[in-house]
Amino acid sequence: MKKDLAARDSNLKDLCKKDPILSTWSERELNALKPYSEILYKLLTLETKASYSISRLCDNNSLLYDSSNNKILDSIKFAPLHPAPAHLDKILESTPNQCGLQGVRVQNSENLESKTTCHVERSETSKILESYPNGRVQDIGVQNSENLESKNHNPNLTQILESTNLTKNTESKNHTKEAFSLYFHNAKYNEFQTLQDLALDLKPWRKGPFCLYGAENNTQFFIDSEWQSNKKMKLILQALDIIGYNLKNKVVLDVGCNNGYYMFDLALRGVKHISGIDPIAIFFLQFYFIHKLTxxxxxxxxxxxxxxxxxxNAKYDLILCLGVLYHRKEPLQTLKQLKSILAPNGILLLETLILQDKAATCLCPYPTYAKMPNVFYIFSPQALQNLALHAGFKSCEILSYSYTDNTEQRSTDFIDKKSLGDYLTPTQTIEGYPPACRGIFVLS
Ligand SMILES: C[S@@+](CC[C@H](N)C(=O)[O-])C[C@H]1O[C@@H](n2cnc3c(N)ncnc32)[C@H](O)[C@@H]1O
Structure with a gap:
């Protein structure tokens, strides 16, 4: 038995050395995976690959990746981004000068409306996607389903999109249709079962949702993560749209990326390269699972x-730092660290809990915030802007506000405990603190 384990460990070392991701890791990072040797071994030796990866934020916005040929397909339908949630308008109505920020881009619902309309107009006039010799998305335009059909490289694509809506009841259909989906053309029943078992071994799934579709048996496996991260993804895309940011060929870093949910989506939007960092081993293993399949x-x-x-040892055009800053004990240092790896003209998109207060002030909850013991600082927008200036940024603009509620983050069968959503009401946290309001900022 001991001999078997030693043989497996040595085999594991060899597999890590050959793996394109793990071979770049330091000894310390590899050591952190030791408690997960068994599952790591299963992942490293996994043979199954999805035929397609599909990122679908809504029915009209499907990004497809041909996993077998490593190619982003030109069959993208990109609908106008969803208008901001109604509650955002309400908050913004009361904000024009409340934050006292210079250069607030979205100040009230009228402006927001006109931004959205602007996007609609641009989309309507934008041309149908051409074919791309280098296999990369070059522009994101609008395509209707007829065009999608006629421009398909693969005649089965429309069929695939349709079949990934296999669900029988409407309730689960609503959930699954916005999942990052992996479509398996030829996976046998046993192979598909192995994937499901692996996904269950990888619990808790905090970010997602992901969905595995097996064409062979007309089955699906829905990873109903604690967070419906597709909602935050939309806000991020909306924020990038507000500043007119073009992702094409950009080098991107997601700090605190968890299992890489946002990275998989952004990878399909024409970026040159996207990396993520997160110190928690189980989240990496989830990433590795999806990555290996896609x-x-x-x-x-x-x-x-x-x-x-x-x-x-790299610089980035775009850094995402989402839901991390309020967990940091040294937030000024964190901002400085992020600034140090921005390329010239690079931007940091920062999403963090904020306090709705005009003054440059900060809430330090104790002992918990919505039962989380590791929330240290919740800044007002003005305070965050001041902190950013201290960190050496030249500007820090707020792009949007919104509330997290118990539909976005909630307990599911894929987590191990209760969720933040269980400790929030629309008006306050269980401790009586202001509710979870988050702001998205652009720092440069
Ligand atoms: C609230 S989650 C946010 C995850 C994701 N960015 C999102 O917005 O959905 C915080 C993440 O930060 C990660 N994290 C913890 N310590 C960190 C550190 N020192 N540096 C970067 N990320 C860290 C956690 O593992 C977790 O994935």
Whole structure:
């Protein structure tokens, strides 16, 4: 028995050395995977690959990746981004000068409306996607289903999109249709079963949802994560749209990327390369599972924290730092660390809990915030802007506000405990603190 384990460990070492992601890791990162040797071994030796990866934020916005040929397909339907949620308008109505920020881009519902309309107009006039010799998305335009049909490289694509709506009842259909989906053309029943078992071994799934579709048996497996991260993804795309940011050929880093949910989506939007860092091993293993199945090679992961960014030895055009800053004990240092790895003209898109207060002030909850013991600072927008200036950024603009509620983050069968959503009401946290309002900021 001991001999078997030693043989497996040595085999595991060899497999790690050959793996495109793990071979770049330091000894410390690899050591952190030791408690998960068994599952890591299963993942490293997994043979199954999805035929297609599909990121579908809504029915009209499907990005497809041909996993077998490692190619982003030109069959993209991109609908206008969803208008901001109604409650956002309400908050913004009361904000024009409330935050006292210079250069607030979205100040009230009228402006927001006109931004959205602007996008609609642009989309309507934008041309149908051409075919791309280099296999990369070059522009995101609008396509109707007829065009999608006629421009398909693969005649089965429309069929695939339809079949990934296999669900029988409407309730689960609503959930699954916005999942990051993996479509398996030829996976046998046993292979599909292995994937489901692996997904269950990888619990808790905090970010998602992901969905595995098996064409052979007309089956699906829905990973109903704690977070419906597709909602935040829409807000991020909306924020990028507000500043007119073009993702094409950009080098991107997602700090605190969890299992890489946003990275998989962004990887399909024409970026040159996207990497993520997160120090929690189980989230990496989830990433590795999806990554291995999707075969998206321009998407990588290091098991590092924001304090380790120097080890990346790289600069980034766009850094995402979502839901991390309020967990940091040294937020000024964190901002400085992020600034240090921005390329010239690079931007940091920062999403964090904020306090709705005009003054440059900050809430330090104790002992918990919505039962989370690791929320240290919740800044007002003005305070965050001041902190950003201290960190050496020239500007920090707020792009949007919105509330997290118990539909976005909730208990599901894929997590191990209760969720933040269980400790929030629309007006306050269980401790009586202001409700979870988050802001998205652009820092440059
Ligand atoms: C609230 S979650 C946010 C996840 C994701 N960015 C999102 O917005 O959905 C915080 C994430 O930060 C990660 N994290 C914990 N310590 C970190 C550190 N020192 N540096 C970077 N990320 C860290 C956690 O593992 C977790 O995935």
């Amino acid at each position: 075969n998206i090679s321009h998407c990588t992961f290091r098991l590092l924290g924001v304090q380790d960014v120097i080890m990346l």
